[in-house]
Amino acid sequence: MERQERQDFLMFIERLDHFAVGLFRQFRIEEGTDRVVLVAPTETYKRWAIEYIGSRLKNYVKKIEVKSADEAENKSLQESYNSNLVERFTFENFVVGRANELAYKVCLEVAEKPGTAFNPVFLYGNVGLGKTHLLHALGNMARSKGFKVIYSSINDFSDEMIEYLRKGNIGRFRERYMGVDLILLDDVQFLTGKERTQVELFRLFESMYLMDKQIVLVSDRHPKDLRDISDRLISRFEGGLVLEIGLDDDTKLSIIKQKLILYGLPVDKVAMDYIFDTTGYNVREIEGAIKTLKVVGIKPLENRTEKDVQFVIEFVAKHFGLKPDHLRKDTKERRIINAKQMAMYLCKAVLGISYTEISRQFGKRDHTWAIYSIKKIEERVREDRKFKYMLSFLEKQLRKELGKY
Ligand code: ADP
Ligand code: MG
Secondary structure: OOHHHHHHHHHHHHHOOHHHHHHHOOOEEEEOOOOEEEEEOOHHHHHHHHHHHHHHHHOOOOOEEEEEOOOOOOHHHHHHHHOOOOOOOOOOOOOOOOOOHHHHHHHHHHHHOOOOOOOOEEEEOOOOOOHHHHHHHHHHHHHHOOOOEEEEEHHHHHHHHHHHHHOOOHHHHHHHHHOOOEEEEEOHHHHOOOHHHHHHHHHHHHHHHHOOOEEEEEEOOOHHHOOOOOHHHHHHHHOOEEEEOOOOHHHHHHHHHHHHHHOOOOOOHHHHHHHHHHOOOOHHHHHHHHHHHHHHOOOOHHHHHHHHHHHHHHHHHHHHOOOHHHHHOOOOOHHHHHHHHHHHHHHHHHHOOOHHHHHHHOOOOOHHHHHHHHHHHHHHHHHOHHHHHHHHHHHHHHHHHHHHO
16 A cells, blocks of 8 residues: 555544444454455444445545455454453553452452352442443453453444444344353443433343343442433342442552553652642543653742743644733633633643642633633533544644653
């Protein structure tokens, strides 16, 4: 494949909608000199590729061929592609402490003997506390012991179900899930209002239960606090082992230590205290702060903040063709408000400074103002994919430039 052609091809994949990108990841791409072969995990995927993207693909790549995994004589591929497990999440690299120990032990036990002791398991807790990590660790371990596993977030599960329904073969969908020993379902709170998915999940529950097969569910809240989910499903969730996962100070410190080592940074008291004080009880936030530390380094907090914020303001202003001063002043102009909110968002994401400090730097005393502004950007990120790409590009660029100065 020529370089240009390859780029066009990658662009094409980028432009597919969310659902298609999800399916597309299941394909293996074999690149020859004069053609590209997409190897689909199953016949269904192959048909989908030909029907849905075949004609569009032709605009980008001249010679393209779709094979199913069987045709490619690689049957084992099918299973590995379908489990959706992320190998990097393991029990070994999960830091255990008081507030997550029970969840850890139960997951370990379930991985050893699925469908026996605790079934179903319902794990809940705030964001960034390692729920998804544990779920994958469980899956990876069970799989290494020869059990068949499927991991799916509720949104993917729902999308997949709708696709099978649309094609009129919901039976295949059920076979796919009932054929495994362990089903791991993430972000169960997204079942809210998805009635058809709830019906299908309930059905799956009943069958799996009869066959002594394991289900593990993860959610950001207790089953009692879930909304718009049928009572019979909630009572199934509550019928098993319901466990909370949290984060305590000691574990937070151990995690900071582990991540400092992981990112090749020295583990000293200054760095540990610094990360501890500037982050909340959220491991994702801790990871973000350590990445920032890696590029920005620790300089005395007070005189650094001002310069860094100025840097972010200049960076954003340049991007929007504005003057840095514009972003520090009050305004009613939409374009400037947008840029300002984005600059505040980047101050939080990249510099990790407090809401109070951000508000102060942008000329307001009340910290809720920064919270509000940043929330606006987060909402847009969730709703607008193009905006999300643009912002993550800006964020990367900013990290790079901050590293240099
Ligand atoms: P959740 O699903 O609860 O929102 P994740 O499982 O996605 O959180 O965790 C966020 C990040 O923090 C991941 O990169 C994960 O590897 C890491 N992480 C969370 N808890 C731990 C832990 N106890 N030890 C090591 N890494 C952790
Ligand atoms: Mg998660």
